[in-house]
Amino acid sequence: MDTSTFPFDNTFAQLPERFYARLAPTPVSSPRLVRLNDALARQLSLDPAQLTCASGIEVFAGNVVPEHADPLAMAYAGFQFGSWVPQLGDGRAILLGELIDCDGQRRDVQLKGAGPTPFSRMGDGRAGLGPVLREYIVSEAMAALGIPTTRSLAAVLTGEQVIRENNLPGAVLTRVASSHIRVGPFQYFAARRDTEALALLADHVIQRHYPDLTSVDEPYLALLGAVIERQAALVAQWQLIGFIHGVMNTDNMSIAGETIDYGPCAFMDTYHPETVYSSIDHRGRYAYQNQPPIAHWNLAGLAQALLPLLSENEDEAVEKATAAINTFPECFKASYTAGLGRKLGLSTVDVGDEVLGSDLLERMARNKADFTLTFRYLSALSQTQNDADKPVRALFEDPDGFDQWAVLWRRRLAHDGVADSERQDQMRKANPLYIPRNHLVEAAIRAAEDSDDLAPFNHLVTVLASPYQQQPGADAYAEPPAPEQVVHQTFCGT
Secondary structure (H helix, E strand, C coil), rough: CCEEEEEECCCCCHCHHEEECCCCCCCCCCCCEEEHHHHHHHHHHCCCCCCHHHHHHHHHCCCCCCCCCCCCEEECCCECCCCCCCCCCCCEEEEEEECCCCCCCEEEEEEEECCCCCCCCCCCEEEEHHHHHHHHHHHHHHHHHHHCCCEEEEEEEEEEEEEEEEEEEEEEEEEEECEEEEEEEEHHHCCCCCCCHHHHHHHHHHHHHHHHCCCCCCCCHHHHHHHHHHHHHHHHHHHCCCCCCCCCHHHHHHHHCCCCCCCCCCCCCEEECCCEEECCCCCCCHHHHHHHHHHHHHHHHHHHHHHHHHCCHHHHHHHHHHHHHCCCCHHHHHHHHHHHHHHCCCCCCCCHHHHHHHHHHHHHHHHEEEEEHCCCCCCCCCCCCCHHHHHCCCCCCCCCHHHHHHHHHHHHHHHCCCCCHHHHHHHHHCCCCCCCCHHHHHHHHHHHHHHHHCCHHHHHHHHHCCCCCCCCCCCCHHHCCHHHHHHCCEECCC
C-alpha cells in the first residue's frame, strides 16, 4: 500500500512543541489484523482493501509511519480520583495525524498501545488484547446507540506479549476521534501559568470544534459554556443507557463532548444507582449515580484553568466562571428528563413526569430489575394490562411493585392520547435490546486471549451494530447473565 493514501492534514502538530512530544511508534515483531472497521474506513475516505493488505497492517501496528503523518504524544495533567497529577500525557498512545472525512469533519487517527513515550511514567506503553477488544466493542456499540464517542478503526495483534498480572497477547488499537484534546491540557498549562499556551489551545479548540464562537464578544467564556452543554448532554445519555465510565478523571474528559478512554467501563445489568464495576474505584467515586456531579466537578476544573482568559481582573473572572459552571445541573436535568420521557413513551411534558420516572427507577432498584430489559419490555406494552405485561413483571422480585407503577404510567399515557403502535415504535427507538453485556464482553475476550478464537468477538460486534432492532437468532445477546456469569469487576488494562 502507498502510505501517501492517508491524506493527513495536521493542525495540532502546528502548535508549539511544549504541547506534545514528537516520536514515532515502537515497531512490533509480527502484526496480525484482528478486525478492520470497513464502514468507518470508508467514512474516512480510506480504501478498506488497501488497509487489510500487509502494508496497511504495518501502519496499524506502528511499524510504518504514513508519509504525511506527524506522530506525537500529547502533554496534559489531570485529577485522577480527585488527586492532582501535574504531568500525565499520552503514555501509550501516539497521534498519527488528522484526516478530513466524507462529511468534511476533521478526525484524529491515533494508535493506542504503540509503545513508550516521554509520558509513560515507567510503563511499557503497550496494550493487551483484552483491553483493546473491550474498547473496540464498547466504543462501536456506543456509536450505534447514538452516543458521541471515539471510534475504533482497527485492532491488530503485535505477536508479542505484554506483562501485567500475567503474560497477555499484545495488541494495538487504532482510535478515531473528533480530537483527543481533554480538560487535562488546559490544567497542564494553567498549573504552569502559561497563559500564552492556554490561549493558543483555546483558540485551536474553538476553531476546530466550536467555530461559531469565533465572532462572539467573549469567546473563551462561550467556549466554557459550550463544553458544559455538551458534557451535560453526554453524561445524561450515559445515565439513560446504564453506562458507567469507570474512570472519569479530568484527563479522560473530552473537550469535544465525546466519550473517551474505555478502560474499566461497563453497562449495568441489575439496576442500582450505587453500581460500581471498576476494580480501582475502591470508594465508588465514579459510581453510576455519581457521574453527573463528577462531570460538574471536572468542568469546574476546566473553568478554573480558563480564569486567566476570562478577565484580567481575578474576581471578575471567578464570577464569570462560577455563573457558567452553575448552569451544569439545569443543562443535565433538561437533557436527562427529556431522554427519560422518550424512554417512557411520553410525547408531551407534564409536571409529574420526573416523579413518575424516578418512582420506576426506585422500584427497579428495590426489586433488582434489569435496567435495559425493563425499558425495552415496557416498549411492548399497551394502555391496557394484558399478557404482554408478563415479561417485564418477571424482571421484578415483587411484580406488584411494577403493577402499582404501571397504573400511574398508563394513566399518564391516556393523558398523552398517542396510539399504542406509534408510541411503541418511538419507545423501541429509545430503548435498545442489545448492549455490551459484561459477561458477553468477557466471554469474547477470554476466547480471543485463551484460544485465539475471534468468532465471539466478531459476532458480538455485529449484533451490537443494530442495538434497537430485534435480530433473528440473537436472543442470547439480549439476556441478562446467569448467576454464575455475573461480572462483578472490570479492569483498566494499563
